[in-house]
Each structure stands twice: as C-alpha cells, then as structure tokens.
Amino acid sequence: MKFLRDALDNVKPNFEKGGKWEKFYYIYEAHDTLLFAPKDTTKSKGVQIRDAIDTKRLMMTVIISLLPCLLFAIYNTGLQHFLAIGQPEAAISDIIWVGLIQVIPIVVVSYVSGLTVEFIFATIRRHEVAEGFLVSGMLIPLVMPPDIPLWQVALATVFAVIIAKEAFGGTGMNILNVALTARAFLYFAYPGDISGDVWSYIGSGNEAVAGFTGATPLSIGAEAITTGENVVASLNAYGSGWADGLFSFSNLFWGFYPGSIGATSVFMCLIGAIILILTGSGNWKIILSVVLGAWATGLLFNAIGANAFMEIPAHYHLVMGGLAFGAVYMATDPVSAAQTETGKWIYGILIGVLTVLIRVFNPAYPEGIMLAILFMNVFAPLIDYYVVNANKKRRLQRATV
C-alpha cells in the first residue's frame, strides 16, 4: 500500500499552507485519514499512550449495528410492494431487486447531500470533518417512507445538518437529534408525502390490491378512538385476503409490515441493540428505560381504559411503529441525550411515557416516538442540570457535616 501513501504524500503539499488548493485542506485531510490512521503521536506531557478507539471507529460501530435494519429494510420494502399490488408469490430475487431500487437511492442521496454540507462547513470554518454524519446519513433513510421523493430526502438532510447541527457548532454541539430533525422537517413541511398512504411502495402503473388501505398499525389505533372498535381485532382483521395476519403481534415483532423503510422490525432493532450494548456504543439504560416507560404507560392506560386505543395491551405499544427503532438508535445518540448516568434513566422513561401519550391522545401525529425524542432532546440539558446540582449539593453537605 506504499504507492497509495506516496500518492497522498505527493498531492499533500498542494493542500498545505501556501499550496494552490490550500482552502480545501480539510477535504483532503478527511480522505487521507479515512485511508490511513494518522501518524500523530502523544504530547511530551500527559498520557503517552492512547486507547485504540477513535470517533471513526465508534461511528462505524453504530453503522454496523444498523446493517441488520438496512438489510431487512431492502427486503421488506420489496415485500410490501408485492403484497400491496397483490402478488404475494413474487420471487425473492424480484423482492430484493425492488427493495434495492427503492432504498439504495435514498441512502445515496442522504449521504451525498449531508456530506456535501459537512465538507462545505469544514472548509469555511477550517476544522476537520467530523464523523457524526456517517451515522445520521444512515439513520435518515431508515426513517423515511419507501416512496419519498428523492429531492425531499436531500432537502430534509441539508436542513437538518445546517439548522440542527452546524448552526450549533457541528458534531457534538447539537441539541436535537439530526436524523429526527430531518424527519420532523418533512413531517411538517410536506405532510402529504410522509403521512397517509405512503408506507408501501406501489409504483406507477400498478394497482393496489383490493382491501389495501395504506393503513399502519398506529393509524388503525388512532381510528379506533373515534370508532370505538377493539384495536387488536382490527389489527388482526387487516390484510385478510391479500396479506393474512399482516398486523398480527408476531408479524409486528418480526417487522414484515408497511412502515418507515428500516424501522419496522423489532427483531432487527434487538440485534442492533445487542451490538450497541456489547460494544459500549449505545447506552443500555436509555434503551431499557424507554421500553419500560412506554410499557408502564400502556399498562396505566389499560387501567383507565377511557377509549379503545387506551385498552390495547401494553406490549402492543412496544412492537408498533418506530418505538423500538427510536429507543435503540435515536434516543441513545449520546450528544442529544442526557449525559449524566441518572439523567439517562429519567430521559429514557420520559421518552417512553411521552411516546404512548402522543400516540393515544394526539391522533394528528400517530407516531409519537419522533416528537417524544425531539422533545426530550430539548429537555435533556435541564435533566442534567438537576442531576449535576444534586452532585454539587452532596459536596456542600459533606462540608458542613
């Protein structure tokens, strides 16, 4: 690999001070460090050796944990397409092909548009390109509807990176989760393209099968509030004739139903959660507390039982919609989450509680987890403030004893 190193060393002077592309040093530098771990050594004072981890490896670990969801997303997008047009016997190669054609362009657009913004800001602000977007760039496609127009993906990504991240100073400084900001932007700017009948890719020239309404488990739940029908019965009844048991509990768990591209499968999220927790890249306290918060709120609502959606068994909340995906990948974003260990519990529980609260009481926004996490992102510093204050108080009390 010496020739590669030599090639990089050859062009390097052009980017250094006085070189003709001096302005673009950080773009060169990003590529150089992507190929080669730098040869920097520790300072003469301070630690003389460093842990083998760096942010690139940490972010890459999170991306690896997302791969099960991405692979499942490709399959499921294809599968839902063929179910919706009434060809459940489609060959697996066709299913994967349709999935690839729908999903990969969204991933590519997300990365290209986001990284472009990152490179521009690194060049203007004269700093290294941070790795944070590598994860956001993968999360954004996975929370989009499969049929989202590509220009909207690009617009949402650019908006999120600039407004939610760079405006605050870049990776590590942001208050809101970048990927969720992108989704929330689309949700409020183009509600027609990210709600209603968008969760299965039909494709032009195809007719949806009879009985297909474009419903999701959450929209069925929201409807039940007005109709008063038993939600579980409605879920089980949906899809009969063209996709039996589409919204059965086990199918919701495995994830073979329409929804955000990569957020439907609780099972894949569990695999991701295990990877995150074992590698120390995601916080188990947050994941567990979101689940507990949602489940406990579900149980509480069962006890009250004022409307049909409240009566849904609490464990259904854990498999419907994006709760699992949000808990595992979004809530655990260390930058926008609470940073104290006690704070993480409070933060997670409140996300779970709010998610179910929004689902059940605010049918205008059937998916509660997105807003719940963004809301708690804003409150995370406040939670930390009180936890830090408690530490300060302990220290003061000790002094007077």
Add this chain to the structure above:
Amino acid sequence: MSKSIRLKKGFNINLAGKPQTSVIEADQPETFAFKPSNFHGILRPKITVAVGDNVKAGTTILFDKKNDRVKHVAPVSGEIVDIKRGEKRKLLEVVILADKTLEYESFKTHSVSDLVNLTREEVVEQLLEGGAWPNLVQRPYGIIADVDATPKAIFVSAFDSHPLAPDYQILFKGQEQYFQAGLDILKKLTPGSVHLNTNADAEVSSIFEHAKNVELNKFSGPHPVGNVGVQIHHLDPINKGDIVWTINPFGVIQFGKLFLEGKHDSSRIIALTGSEVKTPQYYKTYTGASIKKFVADNLKGDHVRYITGNVLTGEKINANGHIGFFDNQVTVIPEGDYYELFGWIKPTTSKISFQRAFGLLSFLNPNKEFVADTNTRGQERAFVQTGVFEKVLPMDVLPTHLVKAILAQDFDDMEALGIYEVIEEDFALCEFVDVSKHDIQEIIREGLDLMQYS
C-alpha cells in the same frame, strides 16, 4: 479508624515490560539534574549556584522568590555543569556532574527517642533547611506544601497502581527504621491523622504493615486505586477551605534519614520498564539521575520514547535526559509515528483498549501483556461519547462536567464540581480512554491554575 475500601471503577493497563525483581548496582550515571518543572507552584525560581560551582548533597541550589523558605537542594555532590534554559529564559534543568564518592551537607541528628520531643517549628525548620520539604504536596492544587499552613491530615499511598509500576516492596526494602521516623515526623505536622494506604490485593510489605502512629487503610480495585487523590476522596474528602498534604514513601524515608543521620540522602531505587527494554529491572541510584547508562545497550529498538514516570502521567525525555523528582520509574515504549492503512477500522487484538467498539478485541484477552506505542490512534474531536470517563474515575465527581466547567472558565462550577479534590493524575485514565482525544490532564491543570492564581 482504619478503613478497608473496595473500588470497582477503573482500568488496569496491562503492558509488556514489567521489571524483574533484580536490583542492579551498576555504574552510577555521570549527571544528575534538578528540574523545577517537576513541581507546581515554583513561581520565581532563583538559582543560588553558577556553572562551575561545587556543591554537596543537600546544598541549596535554588529557591522560589515568592516562597523563599523552601529550599531546593542538590541531590548529589559534584560540579554544576549546566543550567539549561528554554524559551523566555525559563529554567529547565540544573545539571550536576556527580562526584565518585558523595559528600553531604550535615544537618542536626536526632536519636529515634529524641524525635518525640521535637516541636513542630523545629521539625519544619530542619525539613526546609535539609531540602526535604518539597516532598510534601499540598491539596488543593498539588503544589509544594505551604510552610505556614496546617493540614487537616496527611496521606501516604503505599502502592503504585500505574502501568508497569515498580513494586514498593523492592523500592523500600530494609528502610523500616527511617520510614517509621518519617511517619513520626509527619505526625508533628498535622493535628489530624497520618493515613497510610496499602494495597489489599497484594502482599503488604513489612515496612508498611508494622508502621505505627498511623491510620492503616486498605484499598482494593483496579487503577487508579493507588492514586492518593482517589484514596483521600474515600477517606476524608477535601472540602472548600480544607488543606491536606500528601507525600510518597520515598519522601517519608528521606525525612527519616534527614533527622536520624543528619544528611540529605536522595539514594533511591528506580525501575527501568517498558516493552522496548531488554532486561527491565531495578537500579540503585539517586534522585534526578540521567537515564543514559541505564538504557545504553539495553534496548530492543532504536525508535523509542523515553518516559520519566509511567505511560499515563509521565513526561517524555531524551536518551540522556534525567528522571523526575517524584518518579520511581522510567518507561521505554516504541514511538508510534507511522501511518496505518485503514487503522481506524481494522480489527485488532494487539492494541489495548478499555472500550469494545467494533474490532477492538483486547478485552478478550485480559491477561495479555500489550505493547503500546505513542500513536494517538485518531484525531481530536468534540466530546461525543458520554459515560465512559465515569467508569474509570472512582470518585463522586462528574468528570465531563468538571472538564467543561474548566473549558468555560466557570469558577463557581469548578468549585462546586469538586476541582479541589483532584489533580491531573486522577484524570489520566479519562484522558487515555477518551474517544475524542482531549488533553484532559492539561485541562485539569489549567483549571487548577485558574482557581489558584486568578
């Protein structure tokens, strides 16, 4: 009340190059040096000798104009051959070419039974004159102890848990008498207790086990359990307005020798350690020794870094540099100035890591001795990861928030978050594990300087 305390947080960095138990009395190094940078709180150093002067072991060579009662003395007798200065004429080193047989300044001698009758003033006076005082480190701030202060307690850590740390049982073998005398002297300096903190996980050296007039505490757990700051936090934490002193066993023994024998004796044993040393072992020498003779013909490679102290808190020196005042150890590890293709993602079992992100497999092999080089393994970034510093700092201190308070120069927050309880070394592991590669120890010192001087 003696306490037994068990700590869970921390991390032992298991490196190759542990010293064998042999102690070598080789040719003594030619030069010895005194480095003001080994101390915090020397503001206006004034040198009292010139190049060409002859000094005895214990002759004052330097004092601080802002703190002129504390004398810094020559560790050995000989001729002053160099006074090295850096930028803005900052004093770096006073180098002494040692005599073949050492001559000592003589100070008052006392018998063991006399020690009890000494007054605090007499003790302080002799410690200052004999040049032993700078062994006393004052917290908050980790500075040379204030002559006019009375500490609420004095703490001695009787073991070192740093990577490749020397075994105190070897360093201080046979010094029982002096050690006990030193403890008796410490007892004069404080109305409170003298705490001697031993390692519950290893055999306690008899020199510590039979110490009298002290609170004998036991600590167990991973590094930084041996850090005296961590021990203080669990025994008698430092609150605002408190002053405590710390001293290492070498200093205690030097105190004892100063009073019992009336001389400034800086003879000590140091450990030469590290993966690049052919035979890592112990050497008998004096404080401030040049490492030149120890490392000559004793290295595996030539592209190495010499460190006085350990790999976490030490300082880089060159091949004929001198060992620091507080260091019992020299570490030699490979330099890491190389590029590595896809080094940021390649799975590795050979690089040590506290973390377990993708491809970091060192945790599978906890008993392996790792060879670590000086490569930073990545570049500095904004703080991203949370919750990891907390796992290696066994104190009720919020490390990230304290560091951020220092960066923001928020004095109230620094104080409230416990800056008085810490010095750099307590945060060394945080710096090691930091995924964002910040210079945490440097930041902590900045914070201490801010609190102290502004």
